[in-house]
Amino acid sequence: MGQLNTKKDIINKLQQDIMLLQGYKSVSGCTAKKVGLGVIESAFPNAVFPTGAIHEFLNTEPENAAAGSGFIAGILKTLMLQGGVCLWIGTSRQLFPPGLTAFNVAAERVIFIDAKEEKQVLWVMEQALKCEGLAAVIAEVREVNIIQSRRLQLAIEGSGVTGFLLRNDPRKLGANTCVARWKISSLPSALEDGLPGVGSPRWRVDLLRVRNGNPNSWKLEWTAAGFVAVDDKPEIEFAEPLIIGQHA
Amino acid sequence: MNKRFLSLWFRHLLTDRIVLKRPELKDVPFVIAASICNRIVITATNSLAESHGIYREMALADARAIVPDLEVIEHIQDNDEKLLTALGEWCIRYSPQVAVNLPDSLVLDISGCAHLWGGERKYLKEIVNRLISKGYDVRGAIADTVGAAWAVAHFGKIKPIIEAGGQESALLSLHPVALRLDSAILERLQKLGFYSVRNFISISRSALRRRFGKDFLLRLDQALGNEEEPLELIQPIEPYAERLPSLEPINTRTGIEIAIKKLLKNLCKRLVSEGKGIRIAVLKCYRVDGKVIQISIGCNRPSTHVGHLFKLFELKIELIKPQLGIELFTLEAPKVEDTSMEQELLWLSEGCGLEDASLGVLLDTLANKIGADKIHRYLPEERYWPEQSIKLASSLGDKPQTSWCKNKLRPSLLLPKPERIEVSSLLPDNPPMLFVYKGVRHVVKKADDAERIERSWWEDKGLHRDYYVIEDEEGRRYWIFRSGHYTDEQSDWYLHGFFA
Structure with a gap:
C-alpha cells in the first residue's frame, strides 16, 4: 500500500512539475484570485480560474453572443474590481454599455475600439495584451489560427492580462493555444413559485476544452450575489456532446 | 552710457487693426463699444468718427445722435494688450528690449541701437514708416527717459527727437497731462491754474509733495531722469x-x-x-x-x-x-x-485605473495606427431613450456626471437599428404570443410587463415605444418594442436587443 501511495505521490509530483513547466504556477490560497465562478473553478488546474491567459468563447447565433458577453461581464466584475480598465475590441460592436451595469461592471471603465477588419482586431488585441495597466481585453473575432493565438499568448506572458476571444459564428475550430474553450447558451429562466415574468439570466456553461483540466458542463444563474450554480451535479444528458467537443 | 528710449504711440490701435482685417471700413466712421454698468460706452474710435466729434468714453447713444449710421464693433477684452504684445514682438528687430505700455504705446530701450540704422533720425523714420505703411497711425519720439519720450510722442509739437539732457526744456511747454498723472492730481493742478509744466517745475519739492503727494514727484522725476523707471520687457517664446x-x-x-x-x-x-x-x-x-x-x-x-x-x-x-x-x-x-509632476507611488495598488501611464501609452499607439476616432468610452446620460442614454467621453479624465441607471433592465447587446419583426398577440396591451425574426418563429414563454419610453418631446416628435422583455421556449431573451399605441390595422413591432 505504501508503495502505491508513493507511486501516486510521484505521479502527482510529476504532474505538478509538468504544470509548472507549462507555465502554471501553483498559487497559495491567499493570493489566488477567485473570479466567483464557484464550482466551475474546480475544473481548472489547481482549482483556480486562469487569469493571464486567453479564453475562447464560441457563439453560433446572436442570442448566444449576448449570453457569452453576459457571462464575461460577470467575470469582469471581479477582474475590474479595483478600478481596473478593460478594452473591448470588435468590428461590428453591439455591446450596450448600460447593459453591463446589471453585472456590476462600471461601464465607464470599458474602452471600446472599433477596428476596420479582423486582422486589425488581432493587432489591437496583441498591443493591448502587452499593457500591464489593463484588467482584461475582450476581442470579437471570427477566426483565429494557431500562429495568431500563439502571438497573443506571448504578448500575455509579460503582462499577465486576461484575454477573452468572442468567436461569433466561427467557420473552423482549429487548434489554438487558448487555455479554455467555452460555449455559453441561454437557458429558460425560472422565478420562485412559478411567478410570471422573466427571471435572472440563466445559462448552460459548456467548458468544451481546458488545458490540464476537466471539461464539464454546468447550469449557472446570475444573481445579485454573483454566479450561482443551479444544479451542482453536471447533468448526464450533456455528458455525451462534451467528450466530442473535447476532441473537436 | 546714456540711455535712450523710444516711445511709440498708436493713436488708433484697435480701429486700425479692424481696418486691416476689414478694409471696407476704411472710409466709414466706426467705433468699438463695450457695455459697462448697463451703459454702452465707446472704447475706441477711428479718425473719421473723431472728426465728427465722437470721443472715447462717450455713450453710444450720444454718438448715434451725431452720426446715425455709425458702425459699431463689439469690444473684446484684453485685445489691446494682445495686439501690443504682437507689435512689440515685431519691434524686437529694432531693439532687444521692448515693453508694452498700456493702453496704447510701446517703449523701446534703444541705447546703442540707433547707429546701426545711421542715426536716430533715420532709425525713427524707418520704424514709423514701416508701421504707417502697414496701416497703423503711429507717432514716435526719442528721449533720455521713458517719461519724456512718452510725453513728446503724445503731446510734442516741435520735434520728435529730444537730444541727450534736453528733456527738461522739452517738457516745459507741455500740459501736465504729459507726465502720466492720475486724473485726481490733474484736476487739482487744473484748479490751481497750472496749465503747463513750466508753471510748477521751479516750486520746491517739499511744497509739491505736500500738495500733490509722492506719486506726482515720482512721475516728474521719471520724466526728468532723476529716477529709474523699470520696464516689463516682452519675452518672446521660442518655438519648440x-x-x-x-x-x-x-x-x-x-x-x-x-x-x-x-x-x-x-x-x-x-x-x-x-x-x-x-x-x-x-x-x-x-x-x-x-x-x-x-x-x-x-x-x-x-x-x-x-x-x-x-x-x-x-x-x-x-x-x-x-x-x-x-x-x-x-x-x-x-x-x-x-505636465503634472509625477508622484512616485508609495504603494503599488493591485488595480489599475484610467490614470495608468501604460494605458495612455497604449491608447496613443492605437490612436496613431487606427485613428483616434475609433476609440470610444461611454458615460451615462440622464435620459431614458435607449440610444440617447449614453454619451461619448471626451477624454480619459472625464468622470461620469451621473450614475448608471440600475433599476431598469437593459440588454447586453443593442442593435444599432431596431429590426422589424412580425408578431401575433392576443390582447392589445399584452406582450406578443409569438414573433418571427429573420424567418424563425419564436414562441414567447415568459414576458415582463411593458416599459413605456417616451421621446424627448422638446427635441423630436414621434411615437413612444412600449418595451417588453421576453423569453422564448429555448430560454433566449429579447428586448422588443411596439412603436406607438396598439391599433387594429397595424402596430409596428421591432426587435432592439438581446439579453444575456
Whole structure:
C-alpha cells in the first residue's frame, strides 16, 4: 500500500512539475484570485480560474453572443474590481454599455475600439495584451489560427492580462493555444413559485476544452450575489456532446 | 552710457487693426463699444468718427445722435494688450528690449541701437514708416527717459527727437497731462491754474509733495531722469523646434531612426526643464531633391518620454520615402501642454485605473495606427431613450456626471437599428404570443410587463415605444418594442436587443 501511495505521490509530483513547466504556477490560497465562478473553478488546474491567459468563447447565433458577453461581464466584475480598465475590441460592436451595469461592471471603465477588419482586431488585441495597466481585453473575432493565438499568448506572458476571444459564428475550430474553450447558451429562466415574468439570466456553461483540466458542463444563474450554480451535479444528458467537443 | 528710449504711440490701435482685417471700413466712421454698468460706452474710435466729434468714453447713444449710421464693433477684452504684445514682438528687430505700455504705446530701450540704422533720425523714420505703411497711425519720439519720450510722442509739437539732457526744456511747454498723472492730481493742478509744466517745475519739492503727494514727484522725476523707471520687457517664446542637418544624405531606415531619436532627446530635454510635454509633434524631412516629407504624431496626454514618442513615430517611418536621401530633419512641437509632476507611488495598488501611464501609452499607439476616432468610452446620460442614454467621453479624465441607471433592465447587446419583426398577440396591451425574426418563429414563454419610453418631446416628435422583455421556449431573451399605441390595422413591432 505504501508503495502505491508513493507511486501516486510521484505521479502527482510529476504532474505538478509538468504544470509548472507549462507555465502554471501553483498559487497559495491567499493570493489566488477567485473570479466567483464557484464550482466551475474546480475544473481548472489547481482549482483556480486562469487569469493571464486567453479564453475562447464560441457563439453560433446572436442570442448566444449576448449570453457569452453576459457571462464575461460577470467575470469582469471581479477582474475590474479595483478600478481596473478593460478594452473591448470588435468590428461590428453591439455591446450596450448600460447593459453591463446589471453585472456590476462600471461601464465607464470599458474602452471600446472599433477596428476596420479582423486582422486589425488581432493587432489591437496583441498591443493591448502587452499593457500591464489593463484588467482584461475582450476581442470579437471570427477566426483565429494557431500562429495568431500563439502571438497573443506571448504578448500575455509579460503582462499577465486576461484575454477573452468572442468567436461569433466561427467557420473552423482549429487548434489554438487558448487555455479554455467555452460555449455559453441561454437557458429558460425560472422565478420562485412559478411567478410570471422573466427571471435572472440563466445559462448552460459548456467548458468544451481546458488545458490540464476537466471539461464539464454546468447550469449557472446570475444573481445579485454573483454566479450561482443551479444544479451542482453536471447533468448526464450533456455528458455525451462534451467528450466530442473535447476532441473537436 | 546714456540711455535712450523710444516711445511709440498708436493713436488708433484697435480701429486700425479692424481696418486691416476689414478694409471696407476704411472710409466709414466706426467705433468699438463695450457695455459697462448697463451703459454702452465707446472704447475706441477711428479718425473719421473723431472728426465728427465722437470721443472715447462717450455713450453710444450720444454718438448715434451725431452720426446715425455709425458702425459699431463689439469690444473684446484684453485685445489691446494682445495686439501690443504682437507689435512689440515685431519691434524686437529694432531693439532687444521692448515693453508694452498700456493702453496704447510701446517703449523701446534703444541705447546703442540707433547707429546701426545711421542715426536716430533715420532709425525713427524707418520704424514709423514701416508701421504707417502697414496701416497703423503711429507717432514716435526719442528721449533720455521713458517719461519724456512718452510725453513728446503724445503731446510734442516741435520735434520728435529730444537730444541727450534736453528733456527738461522739452517738457516745459507741455500740459501736465504729459507726465502720466492720475486724473485726481490733474484736476487739482487744473484748479490751481497750472496749465503747463513750466508753471510748477521751479516750486520746491517739499511744497509739491505736500500738495500733490509722492506719486506726482515720482512721475516728474521719471520724466526728468532723476529716477529709474523699470520696464516689463516682452519675452518672446521660442518655438519648440529642433534641427538636425546630416553630413551625408540619409536614405536608410536606421539612419532615420537615429535622427528621430536624437531630435526627440534634445527637444524632450528642453521640455522637461520647462515642465511641459508634447501633445502634437511634427517631423519634417527635407530631401535632396527639394521635396519635404512631413509626418506627425499626437498623444492623449502630454509626454516627454523619448521611448514612447519614438514608438509612435516608428509606426509611421515607412511613410518616409528617402529616395536620394534626406539632408535635414526638423522636429517641431506645435502643441505642448503643462505636465503634472509625477508622484512616485508609495504603494503599488493591485488595480489599475484610467490614470495608468501604460494605458495612455497604449491608447496613443492605437490612436496613431487606427485613428483616434475609433476609440470610444461611454458615460451615462440622464435620459431614458435607449440610444440617447449614453454619451461619448471626451477624454480619459472625464468622470461620469451621473450614475448608471440600475433599476431598469437593459440588454447586453443593442442593435444599432431596431429590426422589424412580425408578431401575433392576443390582447392589445399584452406582450406578443409569438414573433418571427429573420424567418424563425419564436414562441414567447415568459414576458415582463411593458416599459413605456417616451421621446424627448422638446427635441423630436414621434411615437413612444412600449418595451417588453421576453423569453422564448429555448430560454433566449429579447428586448422588443411596439412603436406607438396598439391599433387594429397595424402596430409596428421591432426587435432592439438581446439579453444575456
